Amino acid sequence: MTTTAGPATPVTTDPTATATRAGAVGGPGLPQRRHLVTELPGPRSRELSARRDAAVARGVTSTLPVFVAAAGGGVLVDVDGNALIDLGSGIAVTTVGNSAPRVVDNVIAQVQAFTHTCFMITPYEGYVAVCEQLARLTPGDHAKRSALFNSGAEAVENAVKIARIHTHRQAVVVFEHAYHGRTNLTMALTAKNHPYKNGFGPFAPEIYRVPPSYPFRDGLTGPEAAARAVALIESQIGAANVAAVLIEPIQGEGGFVVPAPGFLPALADWSRASGAVFVADEVQTGFARTGAMFACEHEGVVPDLVATAKGIAGGLPLSAVTGRAEIMESAHPGGLGGTYGGNPLACAAALGAIETIERDGLVDRARAIGERVLPRLRAVATRVPAVGDVRGRGAMLAVEIVDPATGRPDAAATGRVARRCHEQGVVVLTCGTDGNVLRLLPPLAIGDDLLDEGVTVLLEALEALAR
Ligand SMILES: *Cc1c(COP(=O)(O)O)cnc(C)c1O
Numbered sequence: 001m002t003t004t005a006g007p008a009t010p011v012t013t014d015p016t017a018t019a020t021r022a023g024a025v026g027g028p029g030l031p032q033r034r035h036l037v038t039e040l041p042g043p044r045s046r047e048l049s050a051r052r053d054a055a056v057a058r059g060v061t062s063t064l065p066v067f068v069a070a071a072g073g074g075v076l077v078d079v080d081g082n083a084l085i086d087l088g089s090g091i092a093v094t095t096v097g098n099s100a101p102r103v104v105d106n107v108i109a110q111v112q113a114f115t116h117t118c119f120m121i122t123p124y125e126g127y128v129a130v131c132e133q134l135a136r137l138t139p140g141d142h143a144k145r146s147a148l149f150n151s152g153a154e155a156v157e158n159a160v161k162i163a164r165i166h167t168h169r170q171a172v173v174v175f176e177h178a179y180h181g182r183t184n185l186t187m188a189l190t191a192k193n194h195p196y197k198n199g200f201g202p203f204a205p206e207i208y209r210v211p212p213s214y215p216f217r218d219g220l221t222g223p224e225a226a227a228r229a230v231a232l233i234e235s236q237i238g239a240a241n242v243a244a245v246l247i248e249p250i251q252g253e254g255g256f257v258v259p260a261p262g263f264l265p266a267l268a269d270w271s272r273a274s275g276a277v278f279v280a281d282e283v284q285t286g287f288a289r290t291g292a293m294f295a296c297e298h299e300g301v302v303p304d305l306v307a308t309a310k311g312i313a314g315g316l317p318l319s320a321v322t323g324r325a326e327i328m329e330s331a332h333p334g335g336l337g338g339t340y341g342g343n344p345l346a347c348a349a350a351l352g353a354i355e356t357i358e359r360d361g362l363v364d365r366a367r368a369i370g371e372r373v374l375p376r377l378r379a380v381a382t383r384v385p386a387v388g389d390v391r392g393r394g395a396m397l398a399v400e401i402v403d404p405a406t407g408r409p410d411a412a413a414t415g416r417v418a419r420r421c422h423e424q425g426v427v428v429l430t431c432g433t434d435g436n437v438l439r440l441l442p443p444l445a446i447g448d449d450l451l452d453e454g455v456t457v458l459l460e461a462l463e464a465l466a467r
Helices: 043-055 101-113 125-137 152-167 184-189 222-236 263-274 295-299 344-359 362-383 411-423 448-466
Strands: 068-072 075-078 083-086 144-149 171-175 207-210 242-247 277-281 305-308 319-324 387-393 396-401 429-431 437-440
Touching: 083 448, 101 344, 125 144, 125 319, 125 344, 144 152, 152 171, 152 184, 152 242, 152 277, 152 305, 152 319, 171 222, 207 222, 222 263, 242 263, 263 277, 263 295, 344 362, 362 387, 362 396, 362 448, 396 411, 411 429, 411 437, 411 448, 437 448
Parallel strands: 171 207, 171 242, 242 277, 277 305
Antiparallel strands: 068 075, 075 083, 144 319, 305 319, 387 396, 396 437, 429 437
């Protein structure tokens, strides 16, 4: 979605605003305040947008076309000197905050030592250390192995490869509203047609889609929703053909859908009993985001394989598949890899990000953010009939917007709320198969004051729907 922001309301006019150029220093030392000095986007951002339009393919869009010069804690500072509140974390990536000190220190040391050798040619310790951390942190105390890649989509593709070679089966079960990426296989795994798939086929075969648990829309208990999915799998695919059941423990792009209790454990149990590999796509939910290191932990579910990315490395591109040793070792030597997978800078960043999560207590911080924000969102739902549902865990929170007359998804109203927030210098994102969900993914490094202020702007934009 491209948003053209209207006139901004200047919040302060402090002329000492810093960090307006590329190369400026970000990180937690940036002044933690919202501070608008131009309309959004400002003149320098508009100049850059013109250059962008002449050079960048229009298929790659931006939610809020302000060009960033520096970022840290809970703020993004643009090239015009505006400071915005970041409630998006670059889509759940800068969980530890932008330019988090341990990430910066590790990356500087690594970039000065060497930048790349290719782990498949001559290995280095950082890759091994990240895999050791993944074995320690992911659910379950069984023997594990990991393989590292660059993007979430690449991790998910590799999880499917591994599940297929392990089971000698082909069928992959995915869910309505699922999002797994934009490569050819992951487009097939993803549910939503526009903008992810439309016109980009043909898609990979042997992908089967069944209904998830979506309590706001289906009203089913977790076990009921699982029984519905299992009945379809058994009657239309056949249990003996299923290589993998692939699921986001909380659906991300599809609408921040938290399954009803019991849904995930029932599917995991069915997979185990059927010889299928249970794959958790924790690309968006992982690394403290939901108030647990991994979202599967909320229900005590131990997946066979876990795909991770986004929050793993403080903003550097890194992803992983981690899982039971006997499943991971099914892939033959040379069967997994890639030129850049587990790049040394990204591994150094990941070790800094993991240390930050643990030393700074960010799992607890995510839980506290949820406890702070959810009651305010729930209160607005009682006053604004367009707020159909409020949900989420930890610092992964959402509001589903409906037409109060029909109860139908209302993407237009959702877009209006997002635009109002953007005009006020608060970065919120939308999601949902029907485009009617506002989502909050604040960096866990954000302070309470800034978080409260950002949420207040969102609440005012929601209240405007009732006027
Ligand atoms: C973002 C995302 C992906 C894809 O990750 P990329 O790094 O964009 O390829 C896959 N699964 C989920 C759940 C995601 O949120």
